[in-house]
Amino acid sequence: MKRIFASLATMALVLIAGCSQIDSGNVGVSTTRGKIDLAERSQGNYFTPIETLSEFTTKEVSFQVNDQKPKSSDNLTMADMDVDIYFKANPAMVADTVLKYQGDVVKHKDIVAGSKSDNLVAGYSRLSREAREAIYSAVASFPATTMHTKRAELATEIQKRLQSELDKTDKDVWQVTGVNVRNLVTDPAIETSIRQTAERDQQIARANKDKELAQVVAAKNLIEAQGQAAVNETISRSLSPQLIRLKEIEAQQAFAGAGTHTVVMGNTAGSLVSIGK
Structure with missing residues (x-):
């Protein structure tokens, strides 16, 4: 009886040890004797007695590219620049990415600030390298004197350039979902x-x-x-000539009416009138 119980316990332990679980938002990549199975495992529980099932995240992931010193379009070097990159992996391309970039696999908690997840991310070195290149090339298209007022435009340019470079050799593998220029310090x-x-x-x-x-x-x-x-x-x-002459006569009469003046009326000597009191 004891032997039967021991055998059952051993079998239970083997079954437990040979089970793997893939959570929602992740995919599993199976490796058997060093060979990668290109068919990803979706959410669920799997019996894996002879294979290794690694869990890769396909949720949005962010990583930081810090302490960059790119040059602007007017050839001036930034004192410091920190950028956040957001991306998602295509669930149908994770196994292919693992195969193509063997050894380029990191844990989620190793690249995402504050994370405690042991889920894996494939191709991180490729992503971070292209992100730095995109930052430098994007900054080179903006003048330093106005760059600090155009952070949104700069972030959009970095995102566009990064996505373009990734698609050149890894089409539809990663989607760059956002870029944030967190810190920008000029000289x-x-x-x-x-x-x-x-x-x-x-x-x-x-x-x-x-x-x-x-x-x-x-x-x-x-x-x-x-x-x-x-x-x-x-x-x-x-004003007609007659009206002007009439106004002159009226003015002279008013002036003469004061009684103490001599008024000349016309251009002859007989026109001299003296009035006194």
Whole structure:
């Protein structure tokens, strides 16, 4: 009886040891005597007494590319640049990737900050190398003095270049789902140049506003002057010689009515009138 119990216990241990589980969002890659089976195992439990079933994640994975010092389009070197790369592996291509990049396999917790997962990631060295290349080539298309204001555009450019390079030799293997420019520090000399550029732009803006104001005032004064000239012209044209002469006579009479003046009426000596009190 004891022998039967011992045999059953041994068989149970063998069965337990020969079972493998693949969780949701992952795939299994089977290796038997060093040969990789290219048919991935989906979620489930498997009896694997003579094979090794490794679990690879196909969920979104992020890794950091830190302490980069790329050059901008104006040949200025960044003091520091840190970038986060997000990607997903194609579940149907994991085994092929493991076969192609044998030895290039890392644990999830070794590349993802804060992770405790022992699930595996295939082709990480290829991914990280191409990510660095994409960062350097993307930065080279932006001027240093304005790069800090265009982080979103820079991240998009890095993502586009990285995906393009990966697809050249590994089409549909990885999908780059996002890029985040977490830190971007320019050289102190560039910072000074940025401040000087900003100050110069502000001065130009103020000068343009002053110029616009002066133009508006000048235009207003011109319109007012033209309007007054038109009024004077209208008045001048409305005065006939007879009316002008009548106004002169009325003015002379009013002046003479004061009683203490001599008024000359006309151009003859007989026109001299003296009025006194």
